Amino acid sequence: MFAKKSAPIGTIFSIAAVGLFLLFGLGSCSNPSTPAGHEGYVYEKPRMFGSGGYQGSLQGPSNYGMSVLRNEIINIDMRPNTYTEKFRILANDDLNIVFDFHAVVSIRSGTVKAVVENYGGEHWYERFVRETFRTYVRNAVQKFDSGELKARRDDIGKEVTTKLQTYLNATPFEVKNIVVGNINYPDIVAKAVEKKLAAQQLLSEKETQKQIAKKDAEIRIEEAKGIAQAQKIINSTLTENYLQHEAINAQLKMAESPNHTTVYIPVGTNGMPLVKGLK
Known part of the structure; x- marks a missing residue:
């Protein structure tokens, strides 16, 4: 009686063991993947059997595929x-x-x-x-x-x-x-550079002012030369005879005026009026 009941129990245990083994196997399957721009180094980590080590490489994006081996992957970014x-x-x-x-x-x-x-x-x-x-x-x-x-x-x-x-x-x-x-x-260098630039700017401004002053002086010199030249011309033309001629012309014009009285006073060689002494 007992022998007849043991057969079904053994069968149940066998089926359960196979089921657990399959469940464990399927659950432990791996499918390594590699994203775009990467390459994957696929390697095995053996459990109870298998040699382990390098299994292959992937160029992303891709998958290695399902495997009952304990495959893992190291993805390396290949992009710049x-x-x-x-x-x-x-x-x-x-x-x-x-x-x-x-x-x-x-x-x-x-x-x-x-x-x-x-x-x-x-x-x-x-x-x-x-x-x-x-x-x-x-x-x-x-x-x-x-x-x-x-x-x-x-x-x-x-x-x-x-x-x-x-x-x-x-x-x-x-x-x-x-x-x-x-x-x-360093701050000391930055400050030194700032001072140098400020000094160069000031020097540039002074040089500009110098050039302006130089040009102003040249203008004044040229103006003075012009005045001196004009004075020289005037002095060379104002002779005694010319002045006397101009004075006579002025007197003639005044004499032509009806409202003008002309008084002639004799003068000496020095241009001063002659005064006759009383006796």
Whole structure:
């Protein structure tokens, strides 16, 4: 009697075990995916069986597909991204200069496996690029005095770009552009520059005033020359005979007037009237 009842119970347990196994298997299936602009590094984390390790790569947007293996994925952004580094560096004249440096770096397509296995995966910039980049910037900046940095900004950027491109040449990484950000000088330098600019402005104003005064003096000299020349001409033409001629003409005109009385007084050679003494 008891043997006949044990068969159905065993069957139930077997079915339940198979069901649990299938449920566990389906629940543990994975379907890794990669978004646009990324590449995915698919790898297996074995449970009780499987070799583990690299399984393949994806170019987003895409899915790897359902798998009973415990597949996981590391997605790497392959697009150009800007990495900003802040600096406080002693220039050649021992002044602390504060500024930013921006590097635009992308990852070459199809290199996600190398990025993950050889360069730190998602942390490739911090582990492989950052410190070298900062070293190149420091070396380039410290060659110049603080006052030269703004004028030599392009030269510094080109030098750092060339060195970083050479360093990354045989790697998955590609330098797209490097830009020097704002350069901030210490307060003492900023105030000195302001004073210098103010002095230059004042000097420019004084020079302008000097030129105006010089032109005014030249005008007055020319005016004086004109007056002197006119006076010279007048003096050369006012002879004694000319003056006497003009005086006679004036007297003739006065004599023609009906309301005019003319009195002639004899004068001496000195032009004074002759006075006869009384006896």
